[in-house]
Amino acid sequence: MTTNSESWLRFVAKPAVFVACLVPFGLLVKGALDGDLGANPLEHVTHATGDWTLRLLLVTLAMTPLRQLTGSTAWIRLRRMLGLFTFFYATLHFLIWIWLDQELVWGNMVADIAKRPYVTVGFAAWLLLVPLAATSTRGMMRRLGRRWKSLHRAVYAVGVLGVLHYLWLVKADLLEPLIYAGILALLLAVRWRPHLLRLPVRPGRTINVR
Amino acid sequence: MLIKKPSDIKASQITDRAAYEQRRTFLKAAALAGVGAITSGPAAALVKPAGKGEAVSGIKDSGIGADLTPTEYEHVTGYNNFYEFGTGKSDPARNAHTLHTRPWTVVVDGECEVPGEIGIEDLLKSYTQEERIYRLRCVEAWSMVVPWVGFPLGDLLQRFKPTSQAKYVAFETLVDTEQMPGQKRAVLEWPYREGLRMDEAMHPLTLLATGLYGELLPNQNGAPLRLVVPWKYGFKSIKSIVRISFSRQIPETTWWKYAPKEYGFYSNVNPDVDHPRWSQARERYIGEGLFASKHPTLMFNGYGDQVASLYSGMDLRKFF
Numbered sequence: 001m002t003t004n005s006e007s008w009l010r011f012v013a014k015p016a017v018f019v020a021c022l023v024p025f026g027l028l029v030k031g032a033l034d035g036d037l038g039a040n041p042l043e044h045v046t047h048a049t050g051d052w053t054l055r056l057l058l059v060t061l062a063m064t065p066l067r068q069l070t071g072s073t074a075w076i077r078l079r080r081m082l083g084l085f086t087f088f089y090a091t092l093h094f095l096i097w098i099w100l101d102q103e104l105v106w107g108n109m110v111a112d113i114a115k116r117p118y119v120t121v122g123f124a125a126w127l128l129l130v131p132l133a134a135t136s137t138r139g140m141m142r143r144l145g146r147r148w149k150s151l152h153r154a155v156y157a158v159g160v161l162g163v164l165h166y167l168w169l170v171k172a173d174l175l176e177p178l179i180y181a182g183i184l185a186l187l188l189a190v191r192w193r194p195h196l197l198r199l200p201v202r203p204g205r206t207i208n209v210r
Numbered sequence: 211m212l213i214k215k216p217s218d219i220k221a222s223q224i225t226d227r228a229a230y231e232q233r234r235t236f237l238k239a240a241a242l243a244g245v246g247a248i249t250s251g252p253a254a255a256l257v258k259p260a261g262k263g264e265a266v267s268g269i270k271d272s273g274i275g276a277d278l279t280p281t282e283y284e285h286v287t288g289y290n291n292f293y294e295f296g297t298g299k300s301d302p303a304r305n306a307h308t309l310h311t312r313p314w315t316v317v318v319d320g321e322c323e324v325p326g327e328i329g330i331e332d333l334l335k336s337y338t339q340e341e342r343i344y345r346l347r348c349v350e351a352w353s354m355v356v357p358w359v360g361f362p363l364g365d366l367l368q369r370f371k372p373t374s375q376a377k378y379v380a381f382e383t384l385v386d387t388e389q390m391p392g393q394k395r396a397v398l399e400w401p402y403r404e405g406l407r408m409d410e411a412m413h414p415l416t417l418l419a420t421g422l423y424g425e426l427l428p429n430q431n432g433a434p435l436r437l438v439v440p441w442k443y444g445f446k447s448i449k450s451i452v453r454i455s456f457s458r459q460i461p462e463t464t465w466w467k468y469a470p471k472e473y474g475f476y477s478n479v480n481p482d483v484d485h486p487r488w489s490q491a492r493e494r495y496i497g498e499g500l501f502a503s504k505h506p507t508l509m510f511n512g513y514g515d516q517v518a519s520l521y522s523g524m525d526l527r528k529f530f
Contacts, residue, residue: 032500039289039299040352041500103503108489116487169487171350172468173297173397 009074017078021085024052025092042100049093054162054180056086061159061187068194080136083155087133094126118168125161128154159184256341257357259424262287266339266359266421275343280423281354281497287428289496291348292449293397294383294390295430301392306429309389309450314434320380320455323371330434334420337361341424342417347479347511349443351488351504354496358438359421364412372408372456379411380404380461381437382453398464404437404448405461405475407520415440415516418451441513443477474530478521479511483530 028045031037037044060082063075102109112119132152135141141148163184166177190196255271260283280286292302295309314330339359347353367379383402387393393400410416417438420427427433432449439446445465455461465473472486481491492504510517521529 035499037500039285039496040494042494043299043352045500100500112489118487172293175395 005074009077013074014078014081017081021056021082021088024048024089042096046093046096046101049089049096050166053086053089053093054166056082056089057155057159057162058180058183058187060086061155061184065187065190068190084133084136087129090126090129094123118165121161121168122165125158125165128158128161132158156188159188257343257423260287262423263425263428265425266334268339269359269421269424270338270340272340272342275345275355275357278343278345278355280343280357281495283423285496286354286356286422287431289354290430291350291444292392292430292432294392294400294402294450296392297397302430303428305391306433308391309384309429309433311429311434311450314452316435316451317453318366318370318455319453320457321373321376322456323373325370328366328369330420333366333418333435337365339420344417344438344440345511346438346440346444346447347493347507349445349473349477349485349490351485351490351492351507352494352496353505353507353511356438357423358417358419359424360417360419360438362414363416363418363437364414366418367411367454367456370456375458376456377408378457378459378461379406379408380453380455380457380463381406381448381451382455383448383450384452398468401452402448402464403462404446405457405463406439406446408456409520410439410517413517413520415513441478441510441517443473443479445473446477476521476526476529478517478526478530479507480509480526480530481507482509483527 028037028048032041032045060079063079063082066075067073098104098109102112113123114120132155135144135148135151144151163177163181166180167174170177186196255273255276256269257280259265262283288303289299290302291299292306295302295305312330315327316330316333317325317327319325339361341357341359343355343357345353346356381404383400384390385393385401406416417440419432419436419438420434422428422431427436432447432451435451436449437447437451446463460475463475466475466477479490484490490507493507494504495502508514
């Protein structure tokens with residue numbers, strides 16, 4: 001990578017992505033301060049944080065195929081930040097549920113997680129994200145070595161659980177969750193079948209999961 | 211139920227016959243006036259019209275729900291479930307302008323002596339329009355308070371002389387993909403259908419609404435004519451009605467048919483019977499802030515004194 005593109009990545013692309021990822025959060029904070037979150041503010045913030053979790057998860061999962069499509073490793077340099085923002089919105093979503101929806105009644109939460117499948121899978125997805133966020137540093141990557149890769153494959157399960165969470169909670173209109181499911185299926189499929197996108201198959205690295 | 215033996219009842223507990231009869235008269239009058247109110251209040255007690263639509267003239271103040279504070283007009287008309295115009299809550303307000311509500315005819319048929327049709331103008335003229343402020347509890351665990359304008363459904367049904375075979379009343383919404391673009395997708399089976407048992411339909415609380423906030427119904431709220439059954443979940447209160455049929459058999463209704471384990475035919479508001487995917491014990495009031503607490507849901511949405519007797523002896527867990 002040339003020095004030029006390195007500084008472009010460091011001083012333009014990364015800060016821009018960082019700010020962009022904070023925009024949905026900023027809008028929610030502004031809406032909350034202005035009392036302008038619509039007729040059902042809790043529903044609004046719950047849906048918004050859930051939607052952004054799924055969107056950012058899919059964007060994160062798109063980085064590896066994009067590298068393969070373009071041959072540029074710059075995408076991979078953005079991946080950790082995107083993954084951590086996914087965790088940020090997932091945690092907001094979870095905290096909103098704990099604090100504002102369940103109103104800190106722990107017994108009800110445990111019961112809900114146990115008996116309502118969409119809550120069960122949503123909670124499981126968040127739980128799986130925790131070790132991924134915790135091991136996202138360079139130091140942890142080094143320490144875990146090959147195991148880091150295996151551990152971070154759990155993000156595929158998070159994707160599946162996240163989409164199921166959405167599919168199982170809607171009343172009748174499955175269109176939106178099915179769109180997320182379709183994109184997820186495509187992003188997973190190209191990892192196992194790179195020729196689906198006519199991706200160049202690299203010698204010795206047919207499956208690239210990084 | 212506790213059945214007392216005559217020896218258990220003290221003489222002082224026996225109601226004097228005169229008082230008893232007086233009470234019957236009172237109850238009858240209350241029922242006639244639409245439950246709860248015997249006298250019409252002054253017109254000044256009506257909810258202030260929104261100033262957004264065509265006013266309904268000569269609205270009578272029923273006094274029903276005078277103790278409730280209506281939800282803000284912008285929320286009542288901006289936060290709606292009306293899948294015929296899209297499945298998002300703000301879709302109906304954005305899309306329902308394509309609905310033509312004049313002319314509008316309702317067909318009444320089935321088990322009745324004089325089946326026929328009636329136009330919306332006729333309905334507005336023939337029946338005294340009264341204001342009633344009701345709680346509206348959605349099956350999604352939110353609720354609002356709506357100042358409806360309308361008249362008792364029973365008054366209309368009697369005009370068509372239902373026969374003794376009429377055990378149920380079925381309702382249908384308009385089907386027209388041009389006017390209702392949401393119907394281009396089969397999210398639900400169109401037409402939207404709902405139904406009531408005959409005694410529920412004839413109950414004085416059951417309203418056919420023609421307006422809200424003193425004005426004709428906005429399209430997104432089910433113009434020009436919708437049902438309002440305040441003790442049932444909101445989806446029972448079918449919108450933009452074009453057909454009413456008396457039937458012997460229990461009618462198939464949209465959500466019940468779509469997911470019979472989640473939505474029952476009765477769908478009475480009941481904090482003790484959860485939706486399989488969420489609790490119905492508490493509800494969020496529309497218009498309250500992000501940090502407001504939920505409120506306990508009331509049995510029959512708070513109308514139990516008037517309607518609980520319709521279901522006496524029924525297992526409400528089974529007939530949810």
